[in-house]
Amino acid sequence: MAEELIKVTIDGQEFEVEKGRPLIDVINEKGFGVPSFCYYADLELQASCRMCLVRIEKMPKLQASCVIRCTDGMEVTTKSEEIEKAQRAMGEFLLANHPLDCPVCDRGGECELQEVIFDWGDVEERFDEPKNAHPEKFLSPIVANDQQRCILCKRCTRVCHEWMGEDAIEAGNRGSNTVIGTYGGWLNCSQCGNCIEVCPTGTLLDGVYRHETRPWELDQTITTCTYCSDGCQLSVGSRADEVHRIVARDRYVNGINGEFLCIKGRFAHGFVNHGDRIKTPLIRYKKGGKLIPSTWDDAIAFAAERIKESKKAGVVATSRLTNETVHTLKRFADECRDGTSYAVSDTYDLAPFFENLSAPLCTHKEIRFAETIVVIGGDVDEEQPLTAKQIRQAVRNGGANLILVNDTPSRLSHQASQFIHVNPGTVEAFVLALADPSAADMAAAKMGIGRAEIDKARETANATKGDLIIMFGKELGAEAQAVAANLPSRHENRNVKLHPLAGYCNSVGASDMMPGRKPVADVVAGSDALLIAGSLSDEEFAAADLASKPFVAVQELFLTDTAAAADVVFPAASFAESDGTYTNNDGFVQRVRRAIDPVHQAKPDWMITSLLASELGADFGYSFSASAVFRSIAESHEAYEGLRYPDLKDETRPVRVKHKLVSGADVSGAVASLRDRVSQFPDAADKITEEPRVGHKLHRVTTMTGKTPQFHLLANGNPKPDDLLVSPLFQFNPDGSPKKEEESEVAAG
């Protein structure tokens, strides 16, 4: 859309701006600056704080610049005695009931209220009535709340409503008694913590980082989240060698996610400095013996010797590793011993998708401004929270059509313009119906829906002029993926974009790094010496029988089942301790940066692998620098050609890898076998009508999230304690049962 340019005069200077932009944005962008509390870009307007007042010629009173759109010839004054007087008066009202206990307030030092008042310097408090004092309390294990500090800007409630679709917090009571509260006094939401992030004051606070340190003491390291495939940019706050908190506050980082993060990205960082991290390399000298701590030299030599002795070696990577590590593992397989097979452990292998990719991947920004979004399968709310937020905003703030095809209702299905509720396990049939209209009747029958539903969805898609985005989850098998990847080439004139709902932070990258990989089971079965970086999934582990393998080496953070079954365990560095890159589901390759030194004796995964390789006589020439590994990636993978770390340094302009597009590929074979598969689906089945609990996947206790104690309470039903003033962690055991009187005293004392 070509925007019409108009002239606006601010404080005597003339600017050309796009017509209809919020005046406050223009003022701030041009460097004039106006204080504001309730305005938040891309949320519904509120205009309740009256801080952003400016004088506009020909308007009778001072105007709130957040609700004014630029018009031609507008003359604006941002600074004058009159304006400051009005703003100060508002400031005085805000402080009328404010405790100003900045020394204990966790927001002190990055509080917007503090900044504005501090800038004026001499705000006078003329109210001497007693304040509505309330003690600080907890709204959930991870959201702490001091209601007296609230300035009622309602950013939190708008974020909860518009971003998360949860409406878990709202303003209650009236007048000077208005408070931000929850229904029933306890938060049973997904616990994303976005209300904490956007709160300009210390009203809503991070219960995990509670009273730990102060923001100016923390080193802020911009890096990429290590959980889901959305690849949110976040800032790790560390002090000395300890990670204290993770935020996405825009004063530190401004990535694809803005200030959005989900519970895992924001709160599940307890694993980094956890006491259970493997501290030294471990060797099991004899089968059936114990894992014994050893030195790096011994462990590397021991492992290299065993791999040399073996007949056939195998390498297994996981999709939480950086591109650097997966690439090094691939080189290890290629260069150290002939015939070494390799695999990537992932819940969702995207190889068939990328082989048939016929349209670019869509970015999260494009989702926000899309016209029609088709989500086939998956569980976006729980597994790709940023994508879910973008979809929700596209629907709610952008009026997009959302067509949701799933066998289970979810939060998102309430917002869908068309929710196609299919029989359990039959979403693939919808892909078939889209690709092959002749099979639509059969597909509709198998899905347990009317043919009209498919036609309606097709009509919506055909009528779309803007972006049409197709997302699909891990229900899609290899044929369905290939067909889905090929769908855009059937829509020549339309902006069709694809968005795979990949499983892990580097699922896409690992898939790029290891072309020609085999299934994990084949690699495990076919080799007598294994190098596993990370851990196998529970099913893979159960099937692998690692104990019977002559030799297994594992690089891990914790002594997981896989590591415990190994003969050599190398302590690996976590994402906060190593440099590297992840590729997200937009195809953006984003930096992972070292925030703290590796704990104990850990080393970055790629370094461990290349040490092992050099012991086996293959020198990768990395000389201990992650950027050299990335150069090697750029030289050997077409999609990453020419990229270097300096190109990736700006998180505000993420770099897209160039996935090869295949247009007009013949997928008739895949369509035929998909049709066969679909025709074998049962004809009748009971639909799943119950909507799963919010957080049923997000709050799962895993090796990593389980190291943050709050997750145990959430996973065990998030019990509401009797005493809201004390953190639930002190009142409940990890399994959710209340602590006994004596026990809690022991724990506290």
Added chain:
Amino acid sequence: MSVISEVLRSAKAVISGMKTTISQIPKEKWTVQYPDVPVTVQPRYRGQHLLHVDEMGKEKCVACYLCAAACPSDCIYIEAEDDPRPYEDRIGRDERYAKVYNIDYGRCIFCGYCVEACPKDAITHGYNFELSVYNRADLLKTKDDLLITKQKQSDKYRVALSSEDVDSEFKEV
């Protein structure tokens, strides 16, 4: 120049010097026989810091880090912690307190900025000036050395009354 005139000139110089010396002998003496006799320090003397407690013995410091931020020589190190217990049971006056509070006296310049910055009147300068140690590491003082309830005060000083004038510089001699 003759030898005699030189002797005379020297003698004159010695006499004039000795005159001053002898004239001081009957006057009041300012030398303090420290450590045999305690030193008198000014009420606002800036000695080793004291971390204060309230009337119930609860530490006043809330670990706001403002002293550490104000310190020009970066010698204060704090680690804050949450203490959710009720007032009677907890260590500090507030639910946030300093688990670790160290001052490195190898770096402190006794400027008093930390005291200025403290919003809770939790840190002040005490009078203790006997900070010399045999080991440099001992210059790092922890909460055990700084808390008013734990700091060992030397008996080698007395604090002047505010009416008392102990500053010889401005005293007429």
